[in-house]
Amino acid sequence: MNTPQYLAIGRRTTVALQIRTCGLVLVALVATHAFGQVLVNDTFSDTDRIGGTNGSSTTTSSPLISTPTSTNTQWVVNGTSQMTASASGMLWTMNSTSNRMAIGYFPAVSIGANEVTFALTFTTGASGATANNLRVALLDSSPSGQRTTDGFGSTDATSVNDTGYAVFSSGSNVGGGNTTNLALNSYERVTTSSNDLLGTASVWGSSLASSSGATGYLAPNTSYTLSFKLTNNAGTLTFGTSITGGNFSGMNYSFADSTSPTTSFDAIAIRLGGGSNQFSNLNLTSFTVTAIPEPSTYAALVGLCALGLVAYRRRQTRKAA
Numbered sequence: 001m002n003t004p005q006y007l008a009i010g011r012r013t014t015v016a017l018q019i020r021t022c023g024l025v026l027v028a029l030v031a032t033h034a035f036g037q038v039l040v041n042d043t044f045s046d047t048d049r050i051g052g053t054n055g056s057s058t059t060t061s062s063p064l065i066s067t068p069t070s071t072n073t074q075w076v077v078n079g080t081s082q083m084t085a086s087a088s089g090m091l092w093t094m095n096s097t098s099n100r101m102a103i104g105y106f107p108a109v110s111i112g113a114n115e116v117t118f119a120l121t122f123t124t125g126a127s128g129a130t131a132n133n134l135r136v137a138l139l140d141s142s143p144s145g146q147r148t149t150d151g152f153g154s155t156d157a158t159s160v161n162d163t164g165y166a167v168f169s170s171g172s173n174v175g176g177g178n179t180t181n182l183a184l185n186s187y188e189r190v191t192t193s194s195n196d197l198l199g200t201a202s203v204w205g206s207s208l209a210s211s212s213g214a215t216g217y218l219a220p221n222t223s224y225t226l227s228f229k230l231t232n233n234a235g236t237l238t239f240g241t242s243i244t245g246g247n248f249s250g251m252n253y254s255f256a257d258s259t260s261p262t263t264s265f266d267a268i269a270i271r272l273g274g275g276s277n278q279f280s281n282l283n284l285t286s287f288t289v290t291a292i293p294e295p296s297t298y299a300a301l302v303g304l305c306a307l308g309l310v311a312y313r314r315r316q317t318r319k320a321a
Helices: 005-035 295-320
Strands: 037-042 074-077 083-086 089-093 100-110 115-124 134-140 163-169 184-188 223-233 236-244 252-257 264-272 281-292
Touching: 037 100, 100 281, 115 264, 184 236, 184 252, 264 281
Parallel strands: none
Antiparallel strands: 037 281, 074 100, 083 089, 089 281, 100 264, 115 223, 115 281, 134 163, 134 264, 163 184, 223 236, 236 252
16 A cells, blocks of 8 residues: 555655754764863953952952852952953952962862863963962862952961862973973872962872973963863873963873872962062963763764664665665
8 A cells, every 4th residue: 555645744754853853963962072061161251250249349359259150250369459350351460579379269060980171261461570380279179168358378277178189380480581391290189287278389299290291381471271181980080281372382291090089179279489570460361161971972872863864774775675
């Protein structure tokens, strides 16, 4: 018996919809894999760096932080009146030759098998007079809470029991017109009872890994992106570090930690040891956190689409025969 025309048309329409749906799924999966799931995306274009209780924290000398969100991270600095957000970024002014530190808080991110990338993009200001060091840490700040105002010293009670990882420059070779190739070392915070976060290297133990063969240096008035890429498989945390921009080449390396690794993070801290001796300012232009799905996640969906298409082709072949 011949298939009624309207049924045949209905089947073709259904199959066409199935093919189109599979195509859309594939496009979505490719896009997700390429760009990732955005967990945090703060471009500071809302001109608010800290969401204070008065709603005008960019003009307050001692702002009070509120709960960070995925589009409004919360930042404090150890000097007062040194950080202001604008539509072009968040300007961190170094008006002292002593060490300058900033801490940014974001919604807690747990690390699993999916790769998670933390990326901070910044532009350096004019070069200062003397080179010093750079220290950056990715932290779980939850044990003792978060610093709530600007103007804190090199030690602070909220740093007690913080866990996480840091990258330190090898010696005083950052900024200040220095053109020495930058070298980095990675550490895990081992003395968690200390209230000193980035001022003393000894609380971070022995180096876990170092950059090797990389070239380049931090130059004035140049944009850079510092990235940390993390995965956690069966209790082993893989932690990758990279810096791109300017004249950097090969500045990426990684290490693995399987001894009680930190797997949840909600803060990033940055310290320039010489303040304005290194750069007049840093303009933070974005902070993002993205997660890339496991290959098995999209592979399964792609497989389902492929099976559906194969079944359709077989039916078409039988009809033609």
